[in-house]
Amino acid sequence: MKLQTAIALRDELINEFALRPTFANSPSMGPGFRARRSTPPPSIALGIAPADAKDDDYIIAIRDQQQDSEAQELIGMLVSRCRGEVDLRKMSILQLRNVNVGQVRPLEIGFSVSNANVPSGTIGLFVNRPNCKERYLLSNYHVLVDEYFSSTVITQPGSDEKTGGHDDVATLADFVPISVGGVNFVDAAIARIDKSVSNQRNILASGVPIQGVSNVQAGHIRVSKNGRTTGLTHGLTRGFGLNNLSVAWGSGVAFFNDVFEVYSPRSDFSAGGDSGSLIYNEYNEGVGLLFSGGIELSTGHDITYAIPLTSVLNALNVYF
Amino acid sequence: MSSKDLESQIKKIESLKALAFPALSKLARINGVGTTWDERAGGYALQVNLLDDVTKSLPTSFEGVPIVYRLIGQITPRAR
Numbered sequence: 001m002k003l004q005t006a007i008a009l010r011d012e013l014i015n016e017f018a019l020r021p022t023f024a025n026s027p028s029m030g031p032g033f034r035a036r037r038s039t040p041p042p043s044i045a046l047g048i049a050p051a052d053a054k055d056d057d058y059i060i061a062i063r064d065q066q067q068d069s070e071a072q073e074l075i076g077m078l079v080s081r082c083r084g085e086v087d088l089r090k091m092s093i094l095q096l097r098n099v100n101v102g103q104v105r106p107l108e109i110g111f112s113v114s115n116a117n118v119p120s121g122t123i124g125l126f127v128n129r130p131n132c133k134e135r136y137l138l139s140n141y142h143v144l145v146d147e148y149f150s151s152t153v154i155t156q157p158g159s160d161e162k163t164g165g166h167d168d169v170a171t172l173a174d175f176v177p178i179s180v181g182g183v184n185f186v187d188a189a190i191a192r193i194d195k196s197v198s199n200q201r202n203i204l205a206s207g208v209p210i211q212g213v214s215n216v217q218a219g220h221i222r223v224s225k226n227g228r229t230t231g232l233t234h235g236l237t238r239g240f241g242l243n244n245l246s247v248a249w250g251s252g253v254a255f256f257n258d259v260f261e262v263y264s265p266r267s268d269f270s271a272g273g274d275s276g277s278l279i280y281n282e283y284n285e286g287v288g289l290l291f292s293g294g295i296e297l298s299t300g301h302d303i304t305y306a307i308p309l310t311s312v313l314n315a316l317n318v319y320f
Numbered sequence: 321m322s323s324k325d326l327e328s329q330i331k332k333i334e335s336l337k338a339l340a341f342p343a344l345s346k347l348a349r350i351n352g353v354g355t356t357w358d359e360r361a362g363g364y365a366l367q368v369n370l371l372d373d374v375t376k377s378l379p380t381s382f383e384g385v386p387i388v389y390r391l392i393g394q395i396t397p398r399a400r
Contacts, residue, residue: 011373119400142397160400187397217330219357229400239367239390241334242354244341247395260354273400294395297373303392 001085006048006058007298013060013078014046042066042074047300049087059085065093098273099231101161106198107169109278110205110226112157113139115172117146120158121275122228124289125210126199127190127318135199136190136318139276140291141175144189147250154191158228160273169197176315180252183244187256187291188312202320204284205232210320213309214285216240216260222282223262225290227274235264235304237287245305247292259305260288268302269293279306321363329364330355333385340366340382348374351392361386 001009014020019041049061060082064071067090079086100111100122107123114120121143127136137154144154152172155162175189193199202210205226216223221237240260246253262269262279270277270293279288288306296303313319333355341353349371358365365386368378375389 114399121399140397140399143399158400239352239354239356239369241337242352242367242369243337244350245352245369245395247397249397259352270398272398275398290398292395292397295393297391297393303390304398305395 001058002056003048003058006060009082010046010048010060011297013081016081017042017044017074017078019044019046042071043093044071044074044078045091046078051085059087062086062088064088064090098161098229100226100228101157103157103163103167106200107137107156107193108200109202110228110231112161112228112273113137113169113276114143114155114158114160115146115151116153116155116159116168117148117151118143118159120160120228120273122273122277122290123156124276124278125202125286125320126193127313127316127320129318135193136173137170137193137199138188138190138289138312138316138318140187140289141178141189142187142291143276144172144191145175158273169194174316178249178254180249180254183255183257185257186289186307186312186315188289188307188316190316190318202278204278204280206284208284210278210280210286211284212286213313214281214283214287215308215310216287221287223279223287224282225262225270225274225277225279227270227277227290229271229273230268233264233267233269235262235269237261238263238303242305247305256292256305256307258311259291259307262288262290262304262306263296263301265301270302270304274304278309326364329385333364333366336366336383336385340368340387343382344368344378347378348372351395356388358386358388 043065045063047061051057113123125138154170155167156169170191173192226232238261243257245256277290286309292305352369354367356367365388369392
């Protein structure tokens with residue numbers, strides 16, 4: 001079948017057989033990500049695969065990651081709906097790569113960090129404040145701030161991969177509150193690094209120190225990031241100056257203004273755990289702080305969202 | 321197209337975003353309005369993120385500026 005036909009059929013089947021998670025909010029719980037629950041779909045992935053015989057001929061890719069009688073029955077119906085035009089393979093459940101999760105001293109940007117009570121994210125930058133000798137690490141609000149304010153302890157690695165020894169490295173120092181239901185411009189916080197913990201300068205994955213700050217005011221700018229989960233990845237900017245972007249936030253929605261998009265045509269630019277990563281351009285200038293992401297439904301591509309670095313530095317009155 | 325022309329396009333789109341959002345929100349569920357490069361037009365365009373695939377029933381331009389629609393799923397913070 002033609003590519004457009006295959007895409008339409010795939011989307012139709014995903015809806016018909018409910019092969020994507022449905023989310024439900026629990027209004028009885030307070031703010032925080034724990035309030036979200038989802039109903040998992042069957043572990044059967046659908047996509048498009050090129051047919052062997054000729055060009056411009058596509059079939060439906062079925063990836064069975066469940067491999068039980070329920071999956072077998074469902075796959076039988078899918079194959080029938082596709083009139084046998086399928087590429088069926090059995091696969092295990094995939095694991096995220098979790099690249100930068102170890103304890104690292106001196107501290108380095110790109111590695112796992114979080115508030116002791118919050119899921120792990122990434123150290124974005126080391127920064128200073130005017131008239132202050134202390135050094136701070138910068139990441140997202142949702143990585144460094146416990147919304148119940150029960151802890152200000154920051155650990156490296158983050159809470160998902162504590163080593164059990166000398167993980168406490170910093171104390172929450174300042175943040176820009178997130179307005180759930182309101183408009184936000186940044187998702188950022190800083191933590192004061194303990195005097196006993198050394199930190200590297202802001203050395204990028206290329207081995208070069210960060211070369212300043214630049215703004216994203218065009219599409220197709222080549223950018224990179226190094227994050228906790230997916231490590232070093234490269235992508236291109238797309239939409240910029242995006243306003244009214246709604247981000248699922250605990251039991252509500254937070255709106256963000258003036259953010260930009262990054263995508264990678266080859267693989268995902270980021271995944272869960274990469275929040276807080278510094279995004280930089282090919283001149284090694286910092287351009288943004290990664291904070292959220294979603295999937296473009298028509299292509300299946302990951303789309304990553306970032307806040308301009310200038311906005312983050314100004315909001316927290318920090319420099320590097 | 322000169323860089324001056326492109327800058328002027330971006331400025332025009334910036335000024336239209338605040339108008340486009342409420343206008344298009346009456347026609348579809350929208351999750352973000354911004355600026356993007358439009359390959360077909362060879363210039364900048366309004367980018368409108370949609371929550372539902374209703375592109376065919378929506379206008380292709382706003383105040384003379386082309387619109388590029390993107391169908392984006394739910395956006396979530398990227399902590400672990």
